Amino acid sequence: xxxxxxxxxxxxxxxxxxxxxxxxxxxxxxxxxxxxxxxxxxxxxxxxxxxxxxxxxxxxxxxxxxxxxxxxxxxxxxxxxxxxxxxxxxxxxxxxxxxxxxxxxxxxxxxxxxxxxxxxxxxxxxxxxxxxxxxxxxxxxxxxxxxxxxxxxxxxxxxxxxxxxxxxxxxxxxxxxxxxxxxxxxxxxxxxxxxxxxxxxxxxxxxxxxxxx
Amino acid sequence: xxxxxxxxxxxxxxxxxxxxxxxxxxxxxxxxxxxxxxxxxxxxxxxxxxxxxxxxxxxxxxxxxxxxxxxxxxxxxxxxxxxxxxxxxxxxxxxxxxxxxxxxxxxxxxxxxxxxxxxxxxxxxxxxxxxxxxxxxxxxxxxxxxxxxxxxxxxxxxxxxxxxxxxxxxxxxxxxxxxxxxxxxxxxxxxxxxxxxxxxxxxxxxxxxxxxx
Numbered sequence: 232x233x234x235x236x237x238x239x240x241x242x243x244x245x246x247x248x249x250x251x252x253x254x255x256x257x258x259x260x261x262x263x264x265x266x267x268x269x270x271x272x273x274x275x276x277x278x279x280x281x282x283x284x285x286x287x288x289x290x291x292x293x294x295x296x297x298x299x300x301x302x303x304x305x306x307x308x309x310x311x312x313x314x315x316x317x318x319x320x321x322x323x324x325x326x327x328x329x330x331x332x333x334x335x336x337x338x339x340x341x342x343x344x345x346x347x348x349x350x351x352x353x354x355x356x357x358x359x360x361x362x363x364x365x366x367x368x369x370x371x372x373x374x375x376x377x378x379x380x381x382x383x384x385x386x387x388x389x390x391x392x393x394x395x396x397x398x399x400x401x402x403x404x405x406x407x408x409x410x411x412x413x414x415x416x417x418x419x420x421x422x423x424x425x426x427x428x429x430x431x432x433x434x435x436x437x438x439x440x441x442x443x444x
Numbered sequence: 445x446x447x448x449x450x451x452x453x454x455x456x457x458x459x460x461x462x463x464x465x466x467x468x469x470x471x472x473x474x475x476x477x478x479x480x481x482x483x484x485x486x487x488x489x490x491x492x493x494x495x496x497x498x499x500x501x502x503x504x505x506x507x508x509x510x511x512x513x514x515x516x517x518x519x520x521x522x523x524x525x526x527x528x529x530x531x532x533x534x535x536x537x538x539x540x541x542x543x544x545x546x547x548x549x550x551x552x553x554x555x556x557x558x559x560x561x562x563x564x565x566x567x568x569x570x571x572x573x574x575x576x577x578x579x580x581x582x583x584x585x586x587x588x589x590x591x592x593x594x595x596x597x598x599x600x601x602x603x604x605x606x607x608x609x610x611x612x613x614x615x616x617x618x619x620x621x622x623x624x625x626x627x628x629x630x631x632x633x634x635x636x637x638x639x640x641x642x643x644x645x646x647x648x649x650x651x652x653x654x655x656x657x
Contacts, residue, residue, distance in 0.1 A: 237520045245515055247643040257490070261645060267509045272606060274505055274646040277470070279492045285641070292487055296480045302458055306653065307450050393485060425638045425651035428498070430460040432474060433487040438638035438651070440519065 239423070239440040242341075244409045246278075246285040246436060251355040253384055256281045282434040288426040289386075289406035293433035294396045299403070301435040302428045308377050308405050312444065313339040313422035315415055319346045323388060324363045326370035336375035339422060341441075343412040344383050351413065355384055362388045368398040378424070380407035380439075410439060419444045452636070452653040457622045459491075459498040459649060464568040466597055469494045495647040501639040502599075502619035506646035507609045512616070514648040515641045521590050521618050525657065526552040526635035528628055532559045536601060537576045539583035549588035552635060554654075556625040557596050564626065568597055575601045581611040591637070593620035593652075623652060632657045 244250065252258055257279075265275035282301075283289070288309070291298025316332060318324050324342060334340070344361035345354050354360070360383040363371070368387070371379060379386055379399060386406050387395030399406055407424055421444055426437035457463065465471055470492075478488035495514075496502070501522070504511025529545060531537050537555060547553070557574035558567050567573070573596040576584070581600070584592060592599055592612060599619050600608030612619055620637055634657055639650035 239519050239523070241519065241641070243641045245641045245643045261642065273507045276495045276645050276647070277493065278495055278642065280490065282489045282491055294486045306452050306454060310452070423636060423638070425636070427640055427649040427651055428454070428456045428458045429474065429491065430458045432489050434489070436640040438640055
């Protein structure tokens with residue numbers, strides 16, 4: 232399995248002014264401070280963005296006061312084998328459902344909650360999205376998984392947002408949100424997930440790739 | 445060479461309010477809009493940053509009007525074998541010097557311009573930094589390399605900034621700037637360079653890793 236063989240699929244949600252963010256959070260603003268259109272011979276841009284915009288990693292510090300920030304997450308936790316689980320037929324990802332999936336300590340799990348023919352922007356705007364409930368978070372913690380990713384806005388049901396995040400992050404399970412798993416089937420993959428290295432931040436935008444095992 | 449074997453070294457410059465940027469560009473601002481310190485039970489941050497802050501990738505659009513933006517760069521160009529060349533004893537990286545290095549079409553080159561005992565913040569603040577001159581850029585273009593990275597603020601000498609960038613980017617050579625190559629010796633490595641996927645942008649912050657071949 233040589234890196235240079237390629238075959239990587241990009242499962243990152245692009246960042247632009249129209250990227251859907253959590254209700255109430257500001258959308259990204261990208262400003263061209265130099266541009267060919269106004270006679271400059273180069274383009275130069277500045278960005279304003281909530282750090283949870285597009286595909287991003289939540290570090291423990293998001294909900295744990297003395298938790299690690301996003302620049303302190305071990306690279307090994309975010310790189311290696313990952314299992315994509317198709318949860319798109321569910322209403323919630325429960326501990327009971329997870330128990331049928333033969334999961335193991337050290338697993339990296341990516342939950343696919345949208346069907347390939349769903350209109351993604353519409354799904355991302357609805358608050359009744361499919362996500363982990365608190366019991367599922369406790370189950371994954373006891374099991375000892377190391378990373379939980381999802382294609383929706385949040386790993387946690389909206390009505391249990393704080394508790395589910397707290398349970399996962401207290402146990403240093405890395406959370407990856409707003410993946411784009413369109414066209415990715417349930418199965419085992421190799422993953423690279425690299426957030427940019429913002430010191431002291433509870434989260435950061437990330438580029439995430441998958442490759443068939 | 446299995447990804448999960450680990451051994452990756454992080455050569456990314458962290459982003460914070462004190463990250464040194466090009467003279468005249470604004471430094472990054474990271475704002476906590478929710479924080480444990482003010483009684484919230486979570487932390488939530490927003491960032492304002494020039495897209496050339498910390499380790500970043502320059503896409504053709506930086507200097508080429510109809511050039512590809514950073515979200516359109518092929519992943520394969522930024523992942524695979526890379527050669528670190530120690531240029532720290534030079535005053536400029538010239539075509540003549542490059543000709544002695546047995547370079548080949550398809551190479552990814554990372555130029556180390558700082559010595560391991562240099563004070564990095566000081567070096568990043570000086571405008572007489574070591575970088576490619578225009579002739580070197582033409583030579584690399586004719587050779588057909590695909591990526592040129594450097595540990596300084598710019599791949600190009602300050603006095604030839606525009607022309608050198610134009611030569612490289614017109615030929616779709618991916619530029620990576622502000623790497624941190626402290627402790628990395630000249631030699632051959634495997635590299636992963638992943639900029640975040642900002643649509644329409646001429647550049648984006650990136651996480652960059654090296655591993656011994």
